Amino acid sequence: MIQLEQVTKTYPKASRPSLDNVSVSIEKGEFVFFIGPSGSGKSTIIKMLLHEVAPNKGRVVVNGKDVTSMRSWKRPHFRRSIGCVFQDFRLLPNRTAYENVAFALEVIGKTKAVARRVVPEVLELVGLGGKEHRYPHELSGGEQQRVAVARAFVNRPLILLADEPTGNLDPDTSIEIMRLLDRINRTGTTVVMVTHDSNIVNQMRRRVVEIESGRIVRDQARGVYG
Amino acid sequence: MRVKYVLSEVLVGLWRNVTMSIAMIITMAVSLTMLGASGLMYRQVDDMKDLYYKNIEVSIFLTQEVTEQERTDLQTKLDGDPLVKDVFYVNKDEAYKRFKEMYQDAPDLVNAVKPDQLPEAFRLKLNNPEQYKDVYDQYKDTAGVEEIIDQSRLLDKIFNILTSIQNIALAAAIVMAVAALLLVANTIQVAAYSKRREVAVMKLVGASNWFIQAPFVLEAVVAGLIGSLLGLVALVAAKYLLFDGSLSALQGLLSPITWGDILFIFPLMAGVGGLVSAGTAWITLRFYLRV
Numbered sequence: 001m002i003q004l005e006q007v008t009k010t011y012p013k014a015s016r017p018s019l020d021n022v023s024v025s026i027e028k029g030e031f032v033f034f035i036g037p038s039g040s041g042k043s044t045i046i047k048m049l050l051h052e053v054a055p056n057k058g059r060v061v062v063n064g065k066d067v068t069s070m071r072s073w074k075r076p077h078f079r080r081s082i083g084c085v086f087q088d089f090r091l092l093p094n095r096t097a098y099e100n101v102a103f104a105l106e107v108i109g110k111t112k113a114v115a116r117r118v119v120p121e122v123l124e125l126v127g128l129g130g131k132e133h134r135y136p137h138e139l140s141g142g143e144q145q146r147v148a149v150a151r152a153f154v155n156r157p158l159i160l161l162a163d164e165p166t167g168n169l170d171p172d173t174s175i176e177i178m179r180l181l182d183r184i185n186r187t188g189t190t191v192v193m194v195t196h197d198s199n200i201v202n203q204m205r206r207r208v209v210e211i212e213s214g215r216i217v218r219d220q221a222r223g224v225y226g
Numbered sequence: 227m228r229v230k231y232v233l234s235e236v237l238v239g240l241w242r243n244v245t246m247s248i249a250m251i252i253t254m255a256v257s258l259t260m261l262g263a264s265g266l267m268y269r270q271v272d273d274m275k276d277l278y279y280k281n282i283e284v285s286i287f288l289t290q291e292v293t294e295q296e297r298t299d300l301q302t303k304l305d306g307d308p309l310v311k312d313v314f315y316v317n318k319d320e321a322y323k324r325f326k327e328m329y330q331d332a333p334d335l336v337n338a339v340k341p342d343q344l345p346e347a348f349r350l351k352l353n354n355p356e357q358y359k360d361v362y363d364q365y366k367d368t369a370g371v372e373e374i375i376d377q378s379r380l381l382d383k384i385f386n387i388l389t390s391i392q393n394i395a396l397a398a399a400i401v402m403a404v405a406a407l408l409l410v411a412n413t414i415q416v417a418a419y420s421k422r423r424e425v426a427v428m429k430l431v432g433a434s435n436w437f438i439q440a441p442f443v444l445e446a447v448v449a450g451l452i453g454s455l456l457g458l459v460a461l462v463a464a465k466y467l468l469f470d471g472s473l474s475a476l477q478g479l480l481s482p483i484t485w486g487d488i489l490f491i492f493p494l495m496a497g498v499g500g501l502v503s504a505g506t507a508w509i510t511l512r513f514y515l516r517v
Contacts, residue, residue, distance in 0.1 A: 073435065075432075076429075076432045076433060076434045076435060077432060077434075078432070079429075079430065079431065079432030080431070080432035082432075084430055090423070090426065090427060090430070092423055092424060092427060093423070103424075103427065104427065104431040106228070106231065107427075107428045107431065107433035107437060107438075108431060108432055108433055108434075109228065109434075109437075151427075151431070155431075
């Protein structure tokens with residue numbers, strides 16, 4: 001599903017590479033944590049999987065597509081097979097929960113009729129049934145992140161990327177979000193999550209890839225945090 | 227739904243930043259009016275050249291003491307000259323008749339001149355009015371020739387003036403166009419900034435590039451088209467007030483500008499306004515959104 005083959009990335013003006021000869025292979029349906037201190041290169045991996053940055057060396061293959069050589073005009077279509085959740089939710093403040101999710105569908109050409117059918121379903125799935133017409137500022141942090149997860153999942157992507165999704169949430173809410181990601185994973189979706197929340201990693205007991213200064217120092221099935 | 231979405235985004239975009247939109251539309255309108263005026267003048271000058279140069283004559287005036295022999299020699303030479311299309315001989319009586327006709331409003335002048343005071347002349351039509359110089363050089367020293375006068379010299383002066391007015395209008399159009407372009411670029415930047423969250427989400431979920439860019443580009447195009455419509459109104463007003471109004475005394479001199487001419491120039495203005503705005507918006511977005 002996801003292969004990084006001897007990937008090296010050095011940002012311009014950086015003294016050392018963000019990723020240094022990194023190779024990881026992730027199978028379909030896996031749940032993988034990338035952990036490590038700030039600046040270790042975790043987020044660069046997410047950006048590479050999204051075709052936002054290109055490696056200097058090596059190959060990145062996502063969904064059987066070689067992202068390394070992908071032309072930028074193909075990026076939009078490629079992104080439709082990947083859902084994405086961030087620490088800062090990235091919701092549109094002037095749209096309701098329903099509209100935020102529907103927006104993601106409509107801008108890729110789905111009709112309103114499709115949205116009316118699919119959006120309530122996915123909001124129910126993330127546990128926001130009955131709160132469809134609240135605006136983000138009327139929702140708690142955890143609920144906002146649920147909307148973001150709903151938006152990422154509404155297209156039934158093969159891969160869900162989560163960049164510190166619990167970074168802004170308290171421990172209890174974080175666990176709820178993790179349960180949600182776990183449930184999504186059980187539908188067959190590959191989940192890649194970048195985090196430095198040790199509690200969560202220890203509770204989930206999933207595959208852990210630890211990165212330090214751009215190198216993989218540990219890759220462990222059913223691992224714990226450091 | 228997508229068309230509706232794009233169109234409503236365009237209107238919202240123009241309204242959100244309404245002062246900037248108005249500034250953009252006004253500069254665009256002025257620039258396009260100048261462009262249209264310049265285009266109209268170009269046609270006008272062309273029409274006038276056709277009209278005037280067709281009737282242009284070179285006059286060879288003969289001296290008072292010209293002999294019969296000299297006149298016949300000159301006539302033969304002119305008849306055989308490949309540069310000359312037609313030759314008319316005007317004798318003193320005819321010259322006086324023409325003179326009387328021309329100055330019939332000034333009887334004092336007519337009375338002061340006696341028939342034999344006016345010179346005889348050959349009036350020539352040239353095959354190519356531009357070759358006046360050759361004709362002049364050939365005949366200026368011929369016996370019996372007093373003076374050679376070419377009407378096209380005079381016309382050239384008039385046309386030079388018209389051409390420079392046209393160039394000034396074009397230059398003004400270009401300067402205003404630069405201002406309009408900068409305003410378009412700025413408006414698009416502001417629009418892109420105020421919609422940065424939407425754009426980020428659209429990029430994230432994989433909306434196609436054209437779909438992200440279309441509302442911005444169309445916003446600029448709509449402004450360009452409104453500008454060209456205002457330009458059309460300005461040209462119509464100019465025809466109504468200037469050509470049909472205060473300049474109507476010159477009607478016989480200037481070839482008329484018809485409504486057809488103005489309608490003909492409008493697609494040019496609308497096309498330039500729309501395409502240039504679209505291009506500017508698109509380039510701005512490439513730098514600003516990096517989509």
